[in-house]
Amino acid sequence: MVDNTSSTPVVTEEDSVYWKTNLRIITVCLVIWALVSFGFGIILRPMLSGIEVGGADLGFWFAQQGSILCFLALIFFYAWRMNRLDKQYGVDEE
Amino acid sequence: MDQFTLNLLFVGASFALYIGIAIWARAGSTSEFYAAGRGVHPVMNGMATAADWMSAASFISMAGLIAFTGYDNSSYLMGWTGGYVLLALLLAPYLRKFGKFTVSEFIGDRFYSKTARLVAVICLLVASITYVIGQMQGVGIAFGRFLEIDAFWGLLIGACVVFAYAVFGGMKGVTYTQVAQYVVLITAYTIPAVFISLQLTGNPIPALGLFGDTADGEPLLATLNQIVTDLGFNEYTAAHGSTVNMVLFTLSLMIGTAGLPHVIMRFFTVPKVSDARWSAGWSLVFIALLYLTAPAVGAMARLNISDQFWPNGTDGEAVSIETIENDPAYSWMGTWQQTGLLGWEDRNGDGLIQYYNDANPELQERAAAAGWEGNELTNFNRDILVLANPEIANLPGWVIGLVAAGGLAAALSTAAGLLLAISSAVSHDLLKGQLTPNMSEKSELMAARVSMAAAIVVSVLLGLNPPGFAAQTVALAFGLAAASIFPALMMGIFSKRINNSGAVAGMLAGLVVTLVYIFLHKGWLFIPDTNSFTDANPMLGPIQSTSFGAVGALVNFAVAYIVSGMTKETPQHIKDLVESVRIPRGAGGAVDH
Numbered sequence: 001m002v003d004n005t006s007s008t009p010v011v012t013e014e015d016s017v018y019w020k021t022n023l024r025i026i027t028v029c030l031v032i033w034a035l036v037s038f039g040f041g042i043i044l045r046p047m048l049s050g051i052e053v054g055g056a057d058l059g060f061w062f063a064q065q066g067s068i069l070c071f072l073a074l075i076f077f078y079a080w081r082m083n084r085l086d087k088q089y090g091v092d093e094e
Numbered sequence: 095m096d097q098f099t100l101n102l103l104f105v106g107a108s109f110a111l112y113i114g115i116a117i118w119a120r121a122g123s124t125s126e127f128y129a130a131g132r133g134v135h136p137v138m139n140g141m142a143t144a145a146d147w148m149s150a151a152s153f154i155s156m157a158g159l160i161a162f163t164g165y166d167n168s169s170y171l172m173g174w175t176g177g178y179v180l181l182a183l184l185l186a187p188y189l190r191k192f193g194k195f196t197v198s199e200f201i202g203d204r205f206y207s208k209t210a211r212l213v214a215v216i217c218l219l220v221a222s223i224t225y226v227i228g229q230m231q232g233v234g235i236a237f238g239r240f241l242e243i244d245a246f247w248g249l250l251i252g253a254c255v256v257f258a259y260a261v262f263g264g265m266k267g268v269t270y271t272q273v274a275q276y277v278v279l280i281t282a283y284t285i286p287a288v289f290i291s292l293q294l295t296g297n298p299i300p301a302l303g304l305f306g307d308t309a310d311g312e313p314l315l316a317t318l319n320q321i322v323t324d325l326g327f328n329e330y331t332a333a334h335g336s337t338v339n340m341v342l343f344t345l346s347l348m349i350g351t352a353g354l355p356h357v358i359m360r361f362f363t364v365p366k367v368s369d370a371r372w373s374a375g376w377s378l379v380f381i382a383l384l385y386l387t388a389p390a391v392g393a394m395a396r397l398n399i400s401d402q403f404w405p406n407g408t409d410g411e412a413v414s415i416e417t418i419e420n421d422p423a424y425s426w427m428g429t430w431q432q433t434g435l436l437g438w439e440d441r442n443g444d445g446l447i448q449y450y451n452d453a454n455p456e457l458q459e460r461a462a463a464a465g466w467e468g469n470e471l472t473n474f475n476r477d478i479l480v481l482a483n484p485e486i487a488n489l490p491g492w493v494i495g496l497v498a499a500g501g502l503a504a505a506l507s508t509a510a511g512l513l514l515a516i517s518s519a520v521s522h523d524l525l526k527g528q529l530t531p532n533m534s535e536k537s538e539l540m541a542a543r544v545s546m547a548a549a550i551v552v553s554v555l556l557g558l559n560p561p562g563f564a565a566q567t568v569a570l571a572f573g574l575a576a577a578s579i580f581p582a583l584m585m586g587i588f589s590k591r592i593n594n595s596g597a598v599a600g601m602l603a604g605l606v607v608t609l610v611y612i613f614l615h616k617g618w619l620f621i622p623d624t625n626s627f628t629d630a631n632p633m634l635g636p637i638q639s640t641s642f643g644a645v646g647a648l649v650n651f652a653v654a655y656i657v658s659g660m661t662k663e664t665p666q667h668i669k670d671l672v673e674s675v676r677i678p679r680g681a682g683g684a685v686d687h
């Protein structure tokens with residue numbers, strides 16, 4: 001089982017606020033995640049077809065490279081944001 | 095020194111390096127065998143995960159599939175990277191906090207059910223073995239090429255090497271070996287791409303060269319579009335397939351990524367929860383280095399191939415058989431012909447090899463006028479493109495040897511990681527966890543090795559009739575993982591409502607519908623001619639078998655919710671467990687039973 005010796009097993013008010021904030025950050029990140037890949041890369045590609053990128057269009061760039069760069073930014077943002085949130089709510093590890 | 099010796103030298107040297115490292119860091123205890131004692135730095139872990147993750151599918155197969163299809167296969171690029179976002183946000187930190195060794199342990203504990211754990215093990219085995227089939231294909235092709243033998247014999251030799259290699263060490267040996275393998279494979283992938291990008295666009299960074307201009311000032315992609323449409327093929331950058339299928343396919347690969355045991359296991363090996371978050375990011379950094387280059391490799395190779403077959407332009411005369419046989423620039427065709435993966439035939443007897451799309455009505459007109467009798471490049475296996483690429487571009491011999499070593503590194507590292515996941519599922523979860531709990535550490539390790547051997551035999555047998563090119567086979571494995579494991583893990587963390595019956599029913603429903611859909615299209619156990627549908631004309635609208643994982647996942651979620659709603663509520667101590675998994679505080683080292 002999970003090692004609970006250094007924390008109280010009961011959920012505090014703080015913990016549930018922490019979790020709700022986490023869920024909100026996840027939701028925002030996932031909206032961007034879907035927008036750059038399924039959105040710009042596939043479904044919305046026709047709308048971006050006017051913007052030319054080196055012999056192709058912006059949607060093609062998002063599908064082949066742009067989405068990957070956005071994914072990277074998202075993961076690092078989330079890690080940075082959550083590690084800050086952990087400290088703010090005092091739920092981080094020593 | 096001839097090319098054959100040079101290839102052997104590069105492959106031999108890289109193997110010596112991996113084996114040296116494996117011996118130096120040999121696993122002693124079971125805990126080291128599975129999780130490397132949790133002492134791995136996030137950057138190192140990221141590199142090892144990248145090597146573990148990037149398999150024959152990414153290295154050998156993917157760029158070839160993109161090269162011959164163009165935009166529509168962007169799904170591979172988005173799908174196999176986008177999954178890391180899901181992994182980092184939805185799974186990795188919580189599974190690390192939970193602190194066990196395997197994915198099925200989490201499922202067993204969270205859903206307080208031995209049945210759930212058993213079902214999870216079955217799901218893992220089905221997905222992992224399908225995945226190993228794809229690796230075996232890649233190993234077969236790479237060995238076939240560099241030993242200059244038929245791909246079938248390459249496969250058998252490859253299987254023996256994989257086995258010898260995987261039993262050597264557990265995760266600990268594998269982690270450091272995989273760091274070395276990452277370095278080998280990324281160097282091997284990048285160097286030829288840089289050379290080719292310089293040749294074609296003058297830009298040393300292939301990812302930028304893709305959107306750059308060729309020597310005559312035209313954008314590379316515009317030139318490519320022109321040439322391929324002249325030959326009757328689909329425009330490279332345009333969409334041709336169904337949008338619905340492309341979305342579902344991309345989604346399947348993404349959630350499959352986050353449901354694969356050998357990748358998730360990696361996040362158990364970092365010291366802290368915060369490290370698990372960073373680790374996913376570092377993994378993607380190292381993966382992106384290859385994935386940003388891959389579309390450039392594909393497009394540039396397609397351009398080079400078209401130029402080789404039409405040296406006088408698409409309006410001029412095609413390449414002659416005499417040139418193919420005598421010009422050293424075409425020697426790659428002879429060597430690849432020996433593997434049985436490349437073939438040409440002068441159908442109209444004019445001494446030239448016309449490569450064009452003979453299904454295109456416009457080209458059929460031109461063919462009739464010129465006296466062509468069909469496409470004469472009769473066989474070009476997509477999986478050979480990356481390995482043949484440096485030869486097609488006439489790069490120096492040492493680059494070709496390096497690519498052979500890189501391709502094998504990619505296939506072997508993933509095969510080893512998967513076999514480790516399979517063996518831990520059998521010995522740790524199935525035998526020690528359920529059937530024979532009193533098993534000694536020594537016999538557990540023995541069972542682990544026996545199950546590795548069994549997994550290799552099964553995947554070689556099934557790999558004799560592969561259901562597609564390596565990356566497509568691997569895509570099926572992702573579909574299976576997406577439909578079975580990912581939903582169970584995600585619901586286990588984000589919902590307290592899902593109970594034991596719900597999870598078991600959901601996993602089984604997701605696995606079974608996906609497996610049946612795949613078999614209906616690819617043949618039962620991939621045996622040819624036992625399929626009722628084809629991916630050209632799928633059973634359900636535009637949804638191909640490789641895209642069905644996303645639908646299977648949806649079925650899994652729905653069934654789990656409905657069944658949980660109808661059965662007994664989750665007990666309080668499980669709700670407490672979920673609460674504690676959500677909070678990083680108090681994550682100690684992992685505890686074994």
